Amino acid sequence: MKSVIRLGLCVAALWGGAALAGEDWKDPAYGGSGVDSESVYQTKEQGSDKGLYVLLGAGTEGYTGELAPDLNVGFSYGATVGFKPTRGLGLELAYSGGMTDIDTFGPGGAADGGDIIRNGGQAAVTIGLSPTKLQPYLMGGIGIENHNVRGLAPLADYQDDTSGYVPAGVGLRYNIGSLLTADARVSYNIPFEQEFAPVDNDIWTGRYQALLQLGGTY
Incomplete structure (x- = not known):
């Protein structure tokens, strides 16, 4: 329940920020009536909203459902390379990792660092709203990830495993100046064929992640 509440608060914060967004960009792709020379100049000064983008960042992640009581919320990190052919559409490849402690062994877990080290990659599509x-x-897509269990063995039936997942999320992106891009996103990752933990695969027993990333759009 706590993990669901945390996820809900993150989503509410993101949508609250969207309500405070600045002036509309009059892009014909969104049904706008065009732009004058002054607004074109301002858009170029504020940064490109199309093209290649590269992002690096960090945040937090945790597990839901049957996994929530046993796995503590941990540190998460990621890198994203994407391309926006239009303002509304983005195509991206991303790497993400995370460190999680098993709650049975207390706040510090059973090993130095995380008891479970996760590394994964995904392909996703973003749709501007x-x-x-x-x-x-x-944001939505498909990914593959590996869970490496460390420390005491066996760890309450946890084991090394490589499996797939379906990421789905919401985010906010903002171009600062001519190159710098800030991106905040919250995603929920639905596992399939995962066997790293002694639970059944279902939509309610997944992983959530909140990342703040900085980079550039070129």
Whole structure:
């Protein structure tokens, strides 16, 4: 329940930020009536909203459902390379990792660092929800990840495993200046064929992640 509440608060914060977005960008792709020369100049000064982007960041992640009581919320990190052919559409490849302690062994876990080290990669599509300067978006795709169990063995039936997952999330992206891009996103990752933990695969027993990333759009 606590993990669901944390996820809900993150989503509410992201959507609250979207409500405070600046002036609309009059992009014909969103049904706008065009732009004058002054607004084109301002857009270029504020940064490109299309093209290649590279992001690096960190945040937190945790597990839901049957896994929530046994796995503590941990540190998460990631890197994203993407391309926006239009303001509304983004295509991206991303790496993410995380460290989680098993709660049975206390706050510090059974090993130095995380008891479970996760590394994964995913391909995703982002869909912009508005032509505002601060743009909210939806994200979805497919990924594969590896869980490496460390420390005492066996760890309450946890084991090394490679499995797939379906990421789905919401985010906010903002271009600062001519190159710097800030991106905040919250995602929920639905596992399939995972066997690293002694639970059944279902939509309610997954992993959530909140990341703040910085980079550039070129």
